[in-house]
Amino acid sequence: MQKKYSDWMKVDLHIHTDKSRETKENDYQGSFSVDTLKTKLRECQVEILSLTDHNIINANAYQDYYDNYSDGDPLLLLGVELDILVENNGSEKTYHSILLFNISGMEGVNRINNVLERRYATKGIVDKKKRKISIDDIVQDFMNEQFFFIPHAGNTQSIVDANRGNIADAQRMIILMESALEKVSEKAKQTYNNGFNSVLHDSFQNREDIAYLECSDNHNIAQYPCKHKGSNGIHEHFYIKGKKNFETIRLAFIDPESRIKSPKQYSDINKALKYIEGVKICKHRNLKETELSFSPHLNVLIGGRSSGKSLLMYLLGSKIDSVSTDKGTTYDKVTDINKVTVKSSADSSFCPITSISPEPIYVNQGDIVNYFENKKLYDLAKKSGKKDEYDQALREIMGNVDVIKQSVEDVYSNYRNFAENIEEEFVLHQSEVEDIFNDKYVVLINKDVLISLDEKEKDLEVAENKVRELIISVNNIENCETLLFSDAEKMLIGAFRKLLTEKIHELVSKRKTNDKKIYFANSSIELIDNVMSEQDDASVRKNDALKLKSELISRIGKRLSESWKHRTSCKTLEDRNCNIEKSIPLFGGIELILKAQCKSTTKVLVLEGINKSNPGKSIYLNLLDLLLNRKNVKNFMTNKAEDLRKKMNTQLAPLLLSFEEPEDYLKYSDTENSLNRSPGFNSEKYLEVLLAQENHNIIFIDQPEDNLGNKFIADELVNMIRELKFKKQVFLVTHNPSVVVHGDAENIVIAENNNKEISYRQIVLEDESAQKEICSILDGGDYIFYKRSRKYNIKRLRTERNKAYD
Amino acid sequence: MTNENYKISIDPENMKIEIVDLFSNKFTLDYSGDVAFTNFVMKLSEKMDSGDKINPEPFNNTSTEDEKAKLLISILKDIIGKYNEAIEYTPDSEDISLEF
Numbered sequence: 035m036q037k038k039y040s041d042w043m044k045v046d047l048h049i050h051t052d053k054s055r056e057t058k059e060n061d062y063q064g065s066f067s068v069d070t071l072k073t074k075l076r077e078c079q080v081e082i083l084s085l086t087d088h089n090i091i092n093a094n095a096y097q098d099y100y101d102n103y104s105d106g107d108p109l110l111l112l113g114v115e116l117d118i119l120v121e122n123n124g125s126e127k128t129y130h131s132i133l134l135f136n137i138s139g140m141e142g143v144n145r146i147n148n149v150l151e152r153r154y155a156t157k158g159i160v161d162k163k164k165r166k167i168s169i170d171d172i173v174q175d176f177m178n179e180q181f182f183f184i185p186h187a188g189n190t191q192s193i194v195d196a197n198r199g200n201i202a203d204a205q206r207m208i209i210l211m212e213s214a215l216e217k218v219s220e221k222a223k224q225t226y227n228n229g230f231n232s233v234l235h236d237s238f239q240n241r242e243d244i245a246y247l248e249c250s251d252n253h254n255i256a257q258y259p260c261k262h263k264g265s266n267g268i269h270e271h272f273y274i275k276g277k278k279n280f281e282t283i284r285l286a287f288i289d290p291e292s293r294i295k296s297p298k299q300y301s302d303i304n305k306a307l308k309y310i311e312g313v314k315i316c317k318h319r320n321l322k323e324t325e326l327s328f329s330p331h332l333n334v335l336i337g338g339r340s341s342g343k344s345l346l347m348y349l350l351g352s353k354i355d356s357v358s359t360d361k362g363t364t365y366d367k368v369t370d371i372n373k374v375t376v377k378s379s380a381d382s383s384f385c386p387i388t389s390i391s392p393e394p395i396y397v398n399q400g401d402i403v404n405y406f407e408n409k410k411l412y413d414l415a416k417k418s419g420k421k422d423e424y425d426q427a428l429r430e431i432m433g434n435v436d437v438i439k440q441s442v443e444d445v446y447s448n449y450r451n452f453a454e455n456i457e458e459e460f461v462l463h464q465s466e467v468e469d470i471f472n473d474k475y476v477v478l479i480n481k482d483v484l485i486s487l488d489e490k491e492k493d494l495e496v497a498e499n500k501v502r503e504l505i506i507s508v509n510n511i512e513n514c515e516t517l518l519f520s521d522a523e524k525m526l527i528g529a530f531r532k533l534l535t536e537k538i539h540e541l542v543s544k545r546k547t548n549d550k551k552i553y554f555a556n557s558s559i560e561l562i563d564n565v566m567s568e569q570d571d572a573s574v575r576k577n578d579a580l581k582l583k584s585e586l587i588s589r590i591g592k593r594l595s596e597s598w599k600h601r602t603s604c605k606t607l608e609d610r611n612c613n614i615e616k617s618i619p620l621f622g623g624i625e626l627i628l629k630a631q632c633k634s635t636t637k638v639l640v641l642e643g644i645n646k647s648n649p650g651k652s653i654y655l656n657l658l659d660l661l662l663n664r665k666n667v668k669n670f671m672t673n674k675a676e677d678l679r680k681k682m683n684t685q686l687a688p689l690l691l692s693f694e695e696p697e698d699y700l701k702y703s704d705t706e707n708s709l710n711r712s713p714g715f716n717s718e719k720y721l722e723v724l725l726a727q728e729n730h731n732i733i734f735i736d737q738p739e740d741n742l743g744n745k746f747i748a749d750e751l752v753n754m755i756r757e758l759k760f761k762k763q764v765f766l767v768t769h770n771p772s773v774v775v776h777g778d779a780e781n782i783v784i785a786e787n788n789n790k791e792i793s794y795r796q797i798v799l800e801d802e803s804a805q806k807e808i809c810s811i812l813d814g815g816d817y818i819f820y821k822r823s824r825k826y827n828i829k830r831l832r833t834e835r836n837k838a839y840d
Numbered sequence: 841m842t843n844e845n846y847k848i849s850i851d852p853e854n855m856k857i858e859i860v861d862l863f864s865n866k867f868t869l870d871y872s873g874d875v876a877f878t879n880f881v882m883k884l885s886e887k888m889d890s891g892d893k894i895n896p897e898p899f900n901n902t903s904t905e906d907e908k909a910k911l912l913i914s915i916l917k918d919i920i921g922k923y924n925e926a927i928e929y930t931p932d933s934e935d936i937s938l939e940f
Contacts, residue, residue, distance in 0.1 A: 475871075475908065477915060480878040487885070551885045554926035558881045558919050565915055580874075 035312050035377070038796040039329040039781030042300060043081035043278070044271035046259075047113060047134055047184065048216065048249030051085050053092035057162045061088060063254035063263040068098040074258035075108050080271065081278050084113030086132050089154075089165035091147040093140075100140055109278040112137040112146060118185075119166040122199035128166055129196035131185035132216070133176070136280040149175050169207070180280070182287060183208075184247065187226065188217030205233045214245035214287050220296075245290035248272050270297040275780065276800040285800050292756055292778040307731045309763040311377045313350060314384050315794070318373040322793035329780035330379075332759040335767045336774065336811055337785030342792035343767045344399060344736050346785060349374050350765065351734060353386075356393035368792075394732035395724055399767070402717045403741055406708055411626055411698045414720060419729040420618050420626065427616035427628045434614060434630065434693045441607040441636075442682045445657070448600035450675035453661055460590050462583060469579035474572040476580065479562045487552050494548060498541040505534050604654035608637045612689055617701070621726040624719055627707070630696040632689040639689060643668050643681035717741040718750065725754045732763045739770040752776040771812040775799065782808065844892050845899040848916070850909050857912060862894065863887065871912055877919065884923050893924045 052066040075083060085095055091114050099110050112135040117128045135146055153175055159165050185193035185208070193215075197204035208215065209230060218226060223246055231239040250259055250269035257264040259271065273295040276282030286293040295303070309330045317323040321342075335343045349369065351359040353376035375384035395417050405411055415424035508531055511517060512524075519527065566577050612635055618626040634642075641647035646665045647656050659665045660673045670677035700708040700719055708716040721738055739747050747770055755777045758764060766773060774782060782797045782804070797804035809816045846862040855872040863883055869875065902913050 475874050477875045477877060477912070479876065479881060483878055483881055483885070547889060547891075550926045550929050551888050553929045554885060554888065554923055555881060557922035557925065558877065561915070561918055561922060562877060565911070576874075 035325075035327055038327045038798075039333070040276045040798045040800060041329070041780075042273040042275050042295065044079055045082040045247075045274045045283075046075070046078075046080050046249050046252070046269075046271060047082070047084045047111070047247065047283075048086050048115070048132055049083055049252045049255075049258075050087055050115075051092040051095045051255075053090055053095065054087040054253065057088040057090050057165055059163065061253060064256045066095065066255050068095055068102065070255045071099070071258070072102075072107060074255060076106075078259050078271065080108050082109045082111065082274070082283065084111045084132070084134055086113040086115040086134075088115050088130075089117055089150075089167070090114070090162065091143065091150065093143055093147050096143045097140055100138075110138060111135065111280060111283075112143050114146075114150065116172070117166045117191075118172070118193075118196075119168045120196040121168075122197070127196040128191065129185060129193045130191040131183055131193065133172070134182040134184060134283070135176075136180040138280075146176075146179070182283065183211045183213040184216055185213070186217045187215040188219065188222070190217075192217070201229070202233050205230055208244070209234065212284065212287050214247040214290070214294075216247055216249055217251075218246050242291045243289065245287045245294055246296075247274075247286075247290075247294060248296070272296055273300045277798060279800060281802055282800040289778055303760050307762060308378055308380050308390060309732060310350065310354075310388070310390075310765075311379050311381075312384070313346075313353065313377075314375045315349070316373040318370050320368055320790050320792050321373070322791055324794045326783060326794055326796060327781075328763070328765075330763050331780040332755060332764045332766070332777055333781040333783065334774050334777070334779040335765065335783045335785060336769070336808070338787070338811065341785040341787045342794070343785045345369060345792065346783065346794060347734055347736050347765060347767050350376070351394075351396050353388060354394060354732075355387055355389045356391055357396045357734075359396070359398075390732060392730055394734060395727065395730045397724065397735045397738075399736035399740065401736075402720045403713050405720065406699075406713060406716045409697045409699065411700065414620070414700075414723060415618060415626055417730070418620050418626075418723055418727050420620065423618045424626070424628070427618060428696070430616060431614050431628060431630045431693055431696045434610075435690050438607075438610055438636070438686060438690060438693070439683075441603065441610060442679065442686065444603035445600075445607050445653075445682065446675055446679040448596070448603045449657055449661070449678060451596055452600055453673075453675050455593070455596075456661055458589070458593070460586060460593070462586055466579040466582050469572075469575040470583060472572050472576050474570070474576050476569070476573055476577040477562055477565055478577070478580065479559050481559060484552065484555050484559070487548060487555060491545065491548050491552065494541055494545045498538065498545070501534055501537050501541065505531070505538075508534065600657075601654045604652065604657060607640070608635075608653045610636045612636060612692070614693070614696075620700075620723045622722065623702070624723055625701040626698060627701045628696045628698050630692040632692045634689070636686065636689065639685040640682055643685040645671075714741040714743055714746075718743070718746045721751065722754065725758050728761070730762065732765070733758070734765045736767040737769065738766060739768060739773060744772075748772050748776070769812060771808065771814050774808060774812060784811065844894045846894065847900045848898040848902045848913060849900070850902065850904050850906070850913075852904070852906060852909070857909065857916070859898075859916070861899070869912065869916070871908055875912055877915065880916070880919065884919065888923070888926065891927065893927050894920050896921050896924065 049071070050062060050066075052062040052064075054061040071083075085092055085099075091112070096110065096112065099107075103110075113132050115130055115132050118131050120127050120129065135142065137143060137146065153167060153171055154162075154165050157167075157171075187193050189195075193204050193208070194201065215226070227240075227242070227244060230244055248269075249272070251262050252258050252260060252269070253263045254260055259269045261267055261269045274282060274286045275293045275295075276285060282293075307330070310328050312325065312327040314326075315321050315324045335346055337343045345365055345368065348359055348365045349371065351357040352371045353374060372386070375386060376388050377384045378388040378390065381388055401413075405413060412421075412424060415421055508527060512519070512527055566574065569577075612630070612632040614630045616628045618628070620626050632639075637653055638649070640653055641649055641656055644656060644660060644665050645668050648659075656665065657678075660667070660678065663673055666673050667677045667681045670681065700716065700723075702708075702711070702719060708719070711719075717740065721735075721742070724735075725733070738751065742751065752772055755764060755766070755773065759777070759780070766777075768774065773779075779799065782799070783794055784797060784807070786793050786795075797807060799805065799808075844862070847860050849858045849860070850856075851858065855870065857869040857871060859867040859869070867880065867883060869877075869880065896917055898917075904910055904913070
């Protein structure tokens with residue numbers, strides 16, 4: 035389909051003709067013809083060129099080209115490569131520079147040719163091979179012309195070399211003029227940029243707006259696209275973005291970062307990504323028939339109020355299978371999505387719906403603010419590829435509901451056990467004490483002797499079961515049909531089985547012996563009991579009293595154990611953390627925080643449910659008081675375990691709710707987060723995170739500038755968009771001229787609503803009439819265009835230089 | 841299987857009964873107050889691993905006039921008798937089936 039947006043095209047602004055032989059010895063290889071030139075350029079798909087002979091203009095070649103111009107031919111702009119003289123402390127040096135004029139017709143060619151020839155005549159230069167001109171001559175002769183200055187800046191005939199005596203002067207000149215440098219190696223560019231930084235005001239440094247543009251410098255058209263005469267290899271064309279016009283080159287030299295690509299940079303642009311190529315709207319309801327094509331880079335949708343900008347974004351979203359648009363009910367009144375078809379780069383033709391994976395980022399107007407207001411940043415986590423982390427964090431926080439509920443159950447159960455035995459007394463009566471201390475003796479045996487034997491019995495049983503399981507496993511492995519064993523392996527298995535058999539015999543033997551020991555211990559206990567039963571009354575009473583003492587100690591031990599268990603469960607509940615926070619790193623130090631926040635602690639909540647509770651004491655001590663009827667459960671006015679359980683559940687409900695519905699927010703630093711920053715600041719951060727995501731190929735945002743500060747838009751958002759647009763396709767509905775102009779939109783769709791008829795059309799920045807239209811639609815557009823093109827012109831250069839000389 | 845012999849001696853002054861040749865070390869039973877047989881039973885349990893029986897009667901003369909000492913020696917002999925019973929005791933055990 036026809037591309038109505040700014041697309042990449044090859045340019046070659048430095049091509050010689052054989053006319054250069056007149057001004058330089060042996061300066062051309064073979065003969066030049068316009069026919070060959072056109073054929074070669076078409077083969078190489080070059081869209082803009084210039085014929086740039088040394089110090090002379092081949093007017094005949096231009097005439098021939100323009101006379102035979104046909105649609106589809108590259109645009110030929112007038113150019114010339116001049117030897118420019120630099121005088122420095124009495125010594126003279128020259129450098130080469132192309133002047134490229136905004137002229138593409140013979141009237142202009144002849145005018146410039148005459149001026150140039152007259153200049154050489156005025157300077158008394160008869161020998162064409164000795165032609166030189168000064169920068170002051172250029173300023174004087176071409177004051178009223180629009181042209182670019184493209185000096186050599188490499189190893190030969192370089193502006194740098196010619197100005198070594200005053201390099202800063204040359205740097206200043208290049209900065210002040212609309213210019214590009216050629217013949218600069220990749221390695222040297224960084225050095226050059228650093229050098230320009232040293233003569234720039236701080237705020238203008240590191241802007242990457244020095245244009246470097248390599249051309250073929252072809253001196254042998256038959257071998258095009260060879261470099262020079264053909265012995266230096268093949269030239270790889272640079273790409274410029276735009277249309278075939280002078281304004282395209284002007285914008286490229288103003289904004290080379292966005293508009294000039296070396297062959298390598300061009301190949302690095304991810305063109306393999308699937309993107310939306312176009313949309314076709316059939317006339318229906320209030321919509322006019324339209325076909326729009328989209329750039330794989332930045333597409334902006336602009337227009338007045340209610341012009342249909344957001345409607346177009348909705349239509350595009352509704353045509354992508356993975357996008358969920360939720361404005362159907364609003365837009366269904368004005369459109370019928372069945373009348374709209376779409377085409378992605380993977381589709382052979384327009385279709386009702388296209389498949390895009392992964393799901394594009396799709397943000398409706400106001401969505402971002404709503405996310406913060408509703409404290410639901412799940413969508414951001416999803417769009418940031420952190421859905422799993424968010425779900426996991428949510429699960430972990432929600433898991434605390436069960437933990438708290440279990441703690442309540444433990445406290446309840448221990449409290450109930452305690453309550454059931456609260457009446458139990460631990461008494462050793464006087465008579466029993468006296469019996470214990472009477473002068474009779476007893477023979478006794480501690481029954482604990484049996485305990486260790488019983489435990490050993492259990493250990494032996496467990497060990498035996500393990501060995502038996504192992505034996506079954508060995509059998510299963512050996513009989514497995516998919517496992518084949520060598521003879522050596524079978525021997526190993528046999529040896530292992532033998533070992534297991536021996537162990538079983540050993541364990542069985544040990545169990546038999548242990549059984550005998552148990553039998554012996556029981557017999558001995560019985561024997562001692564019988565002996566004691568035959569003793570006199572005092573001895574028997576003493577024996578009974580000793581048994582009571584032993585039982586008392588045992589019961590006290592059990593009660594203390596239960597008490598400790600109860601205390602532990604109370605402490606566990608009391609120590610439960612009510613403020614649980616999970617952090618999900620998003621981008622650039624920004625974290626998405628999921629937080630369960632309850633203003634009270636479990637202790638406060640539980641004790642608030644008990645009348646006369648003492649907050650200075652633990653839950654355990656308060657519950658002991660409750661057990662002893664010194665306090666009661668609020669509303670129930672009892673100390674029953676069931677009532678306590680109900681009250682604890684009621685009291686802890688807000689805490690459980692905070693775990694079930696944790697709030698989320700963005701954390702920017704230790705002191706700053708989305709809860710304490712403005713909606714505007716939050717929106718900025720939200721956008722930063724969204725735009726930094728690499729797991730989406732297409733982004734739709736309706737009015738990203740909403741709530742954003744102008745400084746953020748100018749300093750941050752635009753830069754983010756400029757970087758992003760060469761990695762993924764971007765669609766922005768916007769009212770902001772900075773986004774359009776500084777973002778250097780490749781495609782501008784204007785939405786219009788004339789008498790309730792909505793229509794769309796496309797313009798590009800390099801169309802001068804379109805620039806005026808953008809200014810009329812977007813508030814502040816004039817200023818933005820002025821600011822963008824504020825590279826000083828040659829008049830300013832002269833003024834600066836004169837000031838320097840004064 | 842062998843039948844082991846042992847000797848019992850009485851120290852009426854210190855109210856102690858001593859048993860030698862039954863365990864690796866001399867075993868002493870204090871009968872100055874209440875008398876606990878727990879330790880004696882534990883020691884014999886350990887000895888049961890050897891599978892050896894013990895002659896119920898000590899190898900020496902243990903006559904005494906002290907009724908308490910008499911009772912205790914009688915208990916010691918009875919416990920050894922129970923020990924010998926246990927050695928011969930055959931608990932109900934499962935057959936070893938290795939399912940090979």
